Amino acid sequence: MSEECFDHDFSLDDLLPQAERDRLRSALAVLLGAPFCLLDTQGIPLPCETEVAGERVPLVLELEPVGYLKCSCGDANRQRAAKVLVEMLLRNAARYRMASRLHVESVRADYEALQIKHSALQQSEARFRALSATLEQRVNEQVKTIEGTQRQLYQAEKMASVGQLAAGVAHEINNPIGFIRSNLNSARGYVQQLAELEPIIKARDANQLADVWQKKQFDGLLEDFSDLLQESISGADRVARIVADLKSFSSVDRGGVENADLNDCIRSVCNVASVHAAGHARIELELEALPKLNCNAGHINQALMNILLNAIKAIKENGRIVVRSKVANREIVISISDNGAGIPSDVLPRIFDPFFTTHDVGQGTGLGLSVCRDIIIAHGGRIEVESESGQGTTFVIYLPIPA
Amino acid sequence: MAEYDEIAGKLTFKLVYYGPALSGKTTNLMRLHDLVAAELKGELMTLETQNDRTLFFDLLPLGFRAPSGLLVKFKLFTVPGQVAHDGTRKAVLSRADGVVFVADSQRSQSANNGESFQNLMDNLQRVGLDMERLPLVVQFNKRDLPNILSEQEVHERWGGAPWPVTFASAVAGAGVVETFDMLLRAVYRHAENDYALAARHQLSEQDFVAAAIMAPVK
Numbered sequence: 192m193s194e195e196c197f198d199h200d201f202s203l204d205d206l207l208p209q210a211e212r213d214r215l216r217s218a219l220a221v222l223l224g225a226p227f228c229l230l231d232t233q234g235i236p237l238p239c240e241t242e243v244a245g246e247r248v249p250l251v252l253e254l255e256p257v258g259y260l261k262c263s264c265g266d267a268n269r270q271r272a273a274k275v276l277v278e279m280l281l282r283n284a285a286r287y288r289m290a291s292r293l294h295v296e297s298v299r300a301d302y303e304a305l306q307i308k309h310s311a312l313q314q315s316e317a318r319f320r321a322l323s324a325t326l327e328q329r330v331n332e333q334v335k336t337i338e339g340t341q342r343q344l345y346q347a348e349k350m351a352s353v354g355q356l357a358a359g360v361a362h363e364i365n366n367p368i369g370f371i372r373s374n375l376n377s378a379r380g381y382v383q384q385l386a387e388l389e390p391i392i393k394a395r396d397a398n399q400l401a402d403v404w405q406k407k408q409f410d411g412l413l414e415d416f417s418d419l420l421q422e423s424i425s426g427a428d429r430v431a432r433i434v435a436d437l438k439s440f441s442s443v444d445r446g447g448v449e450n451a452d453l454n455d456c457i458r459s460v461c462n463v464a465s466v467h468a469a470g471h472a473r474i475e476l477e478l479e480a481l482p483k484l485n486c487n488a489g490h491i492n493q494a495l496m497n498i499l500l501n502a503i504k505a506i507k508e509n510g511r512i513v514v515r516s517k518v519a520n521r522e523i524v525i526s527i528s529d530n531g532a533g534i535p536s537d538v539l540p541r542i543f544d545p546f547f548t549t550h551d552v553g554q555g556t557g558l559g560l561s562v563c564r565d566i567i568i569a570h571g572g573r574i575e576v577e578s579e580s581g582q583g584t585t586f587v588i589y590l591p592i593p594a
Numbered sequence: 595m596a597e598y599d600e601i602a603g604k605l606t607f608k609l610v611y612y613g614p615a616l617s618g619k620t621t622n623l624m625r626l627h628d629l630v631a632a633e634l635k636g637e638l639m640t641l642e643t644q645n646d647r648t649l650f651f652d653l654l655p656l657g658f659r660a661p662s663g664l665l666v667k668f669k670l671f672t673v674p675g676q677v678a679h680d681g682t683r684k685a686v687l688s689r690a691d692g693v694v695f696v697a698d699s700q701r702s703q704s705a706n707n708g709e710s711f712q713n714l715m716d717n718l719q720r721v722g723l724d725m726e727r728l729p730l731v732v733q734f735n736k737r738d739l740p741n742i743l744s745e746q747e748v749h750e751r752w753g754g755a756p757w758p759v760t761f762a763s764a765v766a767g768a769g770v771v772e773t774f775d776m777l778l779r780a781v782y783r784h785a786e787n788d789y790a791l792a793a794r795h796q797l798s799e800q801d802f803v804a805a806a807i808m809a810p811v812k
Contacts, residue, residue: 196688196689197685197686198608198653198669198671198686198689200606232602251636252636253636253655253667253669254634254635254636254655254656254657254665254667255604255634255657255665255667282637282639285639286639286641289641289650289651289653290641290649290650293650293651293682293685293686294650294682296681296682296685297679297681297682297684297685298681299681300680300681300684300685301680301681304680304681
């Protein structure tokens with residue numbers, strides 16, 4: 192058994208430190224009144240003790256003697272009293288030694304246990320750190336993928352609405368181009384007829400000129416020529432206006448954030464959308480003056496267009512769409528109301544969900560209103576909808592005016 | 595492994611009373627001190643706090659001389675039962691030659707018994723003692739209290755375990771000596787091969803137990 196163990200058997204020498212031993216010796220000298228010495232278990236005097244003659248009594252600590260007290264006093268009672276005192280002293284010393292050694296052992300054991308726990312914790316911390324490092328990287332990669340996909344989807348949605356618009360716009364442009372071409376054909380005929388006058392005019396024959404003028408009804412021709420040019424000019428203006436609206440709607444000549452009057456946005460979007468409404472619905476504007484707003488006008492146009500196209504689709508015939516704008520509570524409020532089919536109550540909570548659509552496959556991406564809401568939220572605003580089946584639908588857009 | 599000092603002719607066994615807080619480990623030692631009439635019986639050394647809770651350990655030394663002159667010494671220790679003193683428990687348990695696990699029979703203490711027994715198993719492993727071979731007796735103490743597990747319930751729960759189970763009411767002294775007797779027999783059987791107690795020291799199991807508990811060997 193190691194000397195360090197708390198329950199290791201103590202020797203007399205262990206239990207009596209030199210300083211205490213000197214004081215004990217002086218006390219015992221008085222008590223016994225005669226020379227004495229302390230012996231170890233083998234009967235050999237402790238260091239610095241001188242052997243004396245006399246009787247010896249055992250000093251018992253637990254069960255067996257740890258040493259002996261030898262004295263020449265010859266008084267058994269005195270010697271027994273001294274033995275009892277020394278034994279008490281030894282027992283207390285042993286108790287203290289054992290407790291202190293055990294304390295050291297248990298502190299060491301606790302410390303080792305703590306160190307083991309500590310290193311286990313450090314290992315698990317390192318594991319978690321490594322995991323969290325890769326986790327962040329993996330999340331970032333996922334976010335990038337999602338953002339990329341989202342951009343593609345939004346682009347697809349934009350292309351889809353542009354495609355829808357293009358069909359209507361083509362029709363609208365085709366019409367004036369048709370009559371302008373026909374007018375130009377007629378004009379070419381008129382020019383040929385006028386060319387017949389050239390030899391007569393060059394001959395300076397006034398009578399023949401008047402005769403031919405009369406016969407060929409050149410008065411009417413000139414009048415008709417003038418009308419036809421006038422009509423072609425208005426046709427070309429109409430095409431120019433449509434192109435201008437289209438450009439303004441798609442903001443091809445503008446980019447990013449600008450200080451825009453949203454009423455202008457509403458007007459251009461309504462002009463473009465009215466192409467689709469022609470015949471079965473009319474669009475009315477009730478616009479109040481709005482402060483200019485820093486916004487991405489192209490995006491706002493897209494949002495308005497998505498709502499307007501939905502409104503137009505909801506109308507069968509004799510429809511009426513009213514677009515209102517006003518300022519209330521430091522917000523620009525734009526409402527778009529139709530008197531169309533309305534949205535069934537079971538569908539209403541889902542209309543802003545991505546990919547939710549009631550249209551047939553190929554008729555829409557299911558992103559129109561989702562994109563619309565995202566655009567408004569990106570501008571710090573909100574969009575609300577009220578609808579009653581068979582009565583119509585009202586979308587209200589709120590956009591905060593910066594203080 | 596008992597400690598054998600050939601020069602001094604002394605064989606020392608370290609026996610440890612283990613168990614949850616307040617299960618009666620110190621009381622076992624106090625009653626043994628009163629009841630046992632061994633040839634050599636030391637004073638009970640206690641190291642307790644003001645609330646009578648064991649802080650480090652209690653120690654009761656017992657012993658006898660074998661016919662061969664060998665001094666057989668038993669050092670009976672208790673451990674502090676409170677959970678916080680695990681380092682002390684582990685230190686006291688190290689190099690033990692036998693263990694009495696003192697369980698509290700009260701129904702409310704079943705969880706504490708279980709935790710403490712698991713702690714004993716863990717600490718045995720830590721100090722390098724083989725729980726399969728170490729002499730161990732399980733004592734269900736406090737049989738005098740109400741709301742205790744019945745003996746049948748205890749046997750049902752511990753029947754599958756390889757350790758003998760005893761019942762005691764240490765405050766009244768009942769079962770304390772029987773438990774010690776049972777541990778001594780297991781310790782003798784475990785030590786007999788290593789120290790040739792019967793052949794070299796003329797010490798049979800019966801003599802070994804009797805000398806430790808009742809009277810000097812003739």
